Amino acid sequence: MNVSYQWLKEYLNLDEITPDALADKMSRTGIEVEDVFYGETGLKKIVVGQTLSVVDHPDSDHLHICQVDIGEGEPTQIVCGAPNIATGQKVIVALPGARIVGNAKIKKSKMRGEVSNGMICSLQELAFSENVVPKKYAEGIYILPEDAIPGESVFPILAMDDAILDLSITPNRADALSMRGVAYEVGAIYDQKPEFKDFALNEAADDTIENYLTVDVLTKEDAPIYTIRVIKDVKIAESPMWLQTKLMNAGIRPINNVVDVTNYILLEYGQPLHAFDYDRLGSKEIVVRRGNTGEELVTLDDKKQELTSEMIVITNGEKPVALAGVMGGLDSEIIDQTVTVALESAVFEPISIRKTAKALNLRSESSSRFEKGINKATVIEASKHAASLIAELTGGTVVSGVASKGELKAIDVALNITLERINGSLGTDITSSEVVAIFQRLG
Structure with a gap:
């Protein structure tokens, strides 16, 4: 996971903490930082x-x-x-x-x-x-935004003045596969509470999701919750520079202002999303089910995939349009002519996602997060935030309501452990009040 120091500073006060000092502190408190990269080094x-x-x-x-x-x-x-x-x-x-x-x-x-x-x-x-x-x-020069001023350094424009922390994430630390998760970790280290910007979701009062889609999940365990929002009247274009540079610094290629928002939300919340071109779905019905032996799907990488009954697929009621939690289908991808977006946010069964990605040799940013477990408390919030951003960047309108199936309540986990066990395992001598304070800082 590549973590932007400047992005972290949007949530926390790190003015007195250098990137290298932060990396050292994180490595000694729970998450190993393999390296710190500075984009402008040597240039x-x-x-x-x-x-x-x-x-x-x-x-x-x-x-x-x-x-x-x-x-x-x-x-x-x-x-x-x-x-x-x-x-x-x-x-x-x-x-x-x-x-x-x-x-x-x-x-x-x-x-x-x-x-x-x-x-x-x-x-x-x-x-x-x-x-x-x-x-x-890819085959030519890069064109900077119109507001770039001749003679000024390009490094701040391209976010090359940022420091990127390369985190080595172990399977038990899925929380650190998101900027918000890392912000809680850093906040706990420095006794700060992360502050996240508010956003507003404005929905059309004269148009509802019922006019567009219904959702069904044939096996509840495959997708405990599955939701679709619709954003209409969008105009596909390049994303603004702030969004492109955030993605590039994280190792993700910018595509357009819709797909880039889904990847931005994946990085911020750790919640994978998928955007369909609604008009190319060919149906007003979304059905989540297992694949059938002999079915095929051409994925976004333009490769034909042979499906099996172990794989969870998203269908238009008849044929698969996406591999759940792994990769979307080419036939329903967002293209320059897209005017209506169907935005998916869901939770999928982790073992099936892992088996599908492994069987097809198709690991993705999405599958790696579903495999390890996502924050179930922010599935809906991430969808709202993404819909709001897509509407803002495309000039579109969010249709009122959500097509959904299932319900998922995030339940606090309780465990019993003695202070003696904690100090014995860690080799520390901390007090009960310090333990409580650390958990509170972690949220």
Whole structure:
């Protein structure tokens, strides 16, 4: 689990605590931190540029001569070979003397006879993994948001000034597979209570979920609770920079403003969600059942999966549209033309999820959390938060109500243990009041 130090600071006061000190403290109190990464390490002199003009190089069939505003009054000339370069873009510029990935130094040079005062960069050239670069920019340069200011450092914009704590999560610490869970852990260490921002869920008064979907679960144990919300009139687009950088720092590729919200909520709450294109479901019915031998499903990775009776599947009443808790189906994925989203939030039987992921060699962020156990107290809250964010980022409207099956009450766990046993196991000499205080800080 990659944990953003800056994201943690949204919940806790860490102003007097450095990332390295935090990592050391966490490793000595329960969760091992394998390393602390700083995105900008080894990189320098990399700024925002704006392309004022882009013309074809006279002696090349793929190079372009660009006049770029780098905040120095006069534009500078840079030769660029990216296929997606165009006039009016905010781009990443490595100035002469800059260091990029692999400690490569950028120099003023000539390319086919034309002077190039630096380099217009892709994310990969700033050490971003291929796995997290948005597919739109995988073969070219990355386009920065419109409000980026020429001449300013790109590191804060891309959240490369953040520190990322690489947590080694053991199976018994599923709570630490979420930012909120880690915030409680850190809060307990430093005697702080995490504070989470409120959100508002505004639902349409003139449209209800009954107009869209019904839900049924054939075996209660497979999905003790299964819920669907609908968000209509959405407009699919790129996510804002704050959301993209949170996902990339966590090792997740940004896709679009709907899918990215589901992954953001997965990271914040530890609650896997799935977004269907409602119009591509081909039905007003969702049925959760076991797969039938011989059934097939093409998953989001464009691979055909052969299903068995051990696998829990989400169906449109007739055919599977998703592998429960593992991966969605390609035929109902969110696409650029999506206008109505069906948002799933549920609890699935962990052993079946583990067996399915293993049998198909299809482990995902979702399956890893369902396998270890999710926080059942926030299944509904996570769905509400996601619906609210999707509506905000897409301009859509949340339909009133929830289509659901099952009920799940989060019950506090009680156990009996003596203070002598605690101190004997830990080699400590803490008091009963200290034990109570620690549990209270953990929430």
